[in-house]
Amino acid sequence: MKKRKTSRLILAIVLVFILSGCVSHIKELREAQRxxxxxxxxxxxxRLNPLNPDALTIKGQADASYLLTLKxxxxxxxxxxxxxVRDNLIGTAYTLKALAEWRLKRYSxxxxxxxxxxxxxxxxxxxxDRAIIVAIKGLIMNDQAYMHMIKKDYGYExxxxxxxxxxxxxxxxxxITPAEHDLILYLRLSELAVLKNWKDLRGEPEYRALRPEGFVPGAELKRWCAVAVPVWERFTKEVKTTGGADAERIRN
Structure with a gap:
């Protein structure tokens, strides 16, 4: 049986904006969020079930909704x-735009x-919104790193x-994310996804050809651990202090 690999791409973020009002531009912004x-x-x-027999259909539906968001x-x-601008929603609109472009792989x-x-x-x-805008660059770079791992067109470093x-x-x-905001847990999970890519890059046989001459696995493990251990500690602390069903699912 072929072993199923854990996804190394970051999960898409589900947003909750508090948009009140019945004027047309707010209604349209709510529609874009939906x-x-x-x-x-x-x-x-x-992503959680890549072997789904309806994968192509689901991917097409997701892309169509991202495209409609952009439209x-x-x-x-x-x-x-x-x-x-008057209603202080311009940042929210641009945040949705940037996120949709990211998910459609329109990185530029x-x-x-x-x-x-x-x-x-x-x-x-x-x-x-400010935190998401800052994070997008990092989310894109992880996707790009994974893409180059698959294509094997970049070297290890x-x-x-x-x-x-x-x-x-x-x-x-x-x-810069407000304390106890749900976004923090999402970003912590994103850090773990990046570390999973690094772990595979340094340890999986399929990426051996990307590693430089003189590559020392033990030394690279130490370099990885120096970053991974504090990230993991912060993540577990966040899970312990986060309420709600999402945290319960992670604990279990």
Missing amino acids: EFNQAARLENQL IINRLLDSEKDAL DAMRTVSLVTEKYGKGLFPR RILNLLKASINSIKEAIA
């Missing part, structure tokens, strides 16, 4: 930007969105540099 969350749930369902947000930014678009919202609206972002930069970016996002 589509994004539907896509994220479908994608996570597939709604782009329409809002074209026609309702002033209203979004996502980074342009991150740069734009940071430069023009960074000071007015909600704390959660080049991939490792992406993974280390990914962890640093996620760590920076955690530092």
Whole structure:
């Protein structure tokens, strides 16, 4: 029987924005959020069960919802930007846009969105949006590192540099996330996904050809542990102090 590999990509984030009001731009922003969350749930369902016989259909449905999210947000930014700025929702709109671009693997678009919202609206972002915007760069770098591991078109150190930069970016996002916010647990899990990539890169036989001449497994294990141990300790501490069903599922 073929061994099923643990997914090394970060799970899609499901967002909860408190959007009150019945005016058109807020209703459309809520619609974009619903589509994004539907896509994220479908994608996570597939990630947790990659052997699902309906995998192609589920992936297509998820991508369609991400695309619809982008369509709604782009329409809002074209026609309702002033209203979004007035209601302090412009950062939320750009956050959804960047996240949808990330999930669709439009990495350059996502980074342009991150740069734009940071430069023009960074000071007015909600704390959660600010943390997500900071994290996106790291989430993208992990995906890129994994892609290069699969393609085997980058050497070991080049991939490792992406993974280390990914962890640093996620760590920076955690530092500015409000205490006890659900986003922290998601970001802690994201750190573990990055470390799983590094673990496989340094230890799995399929990546042996990527390792440099003179590679010392024991020394690399120590280098990995120096990063992994504190990340794991922070994660377990977060789980112990986090309430709700998600934390219970992780504990069990």
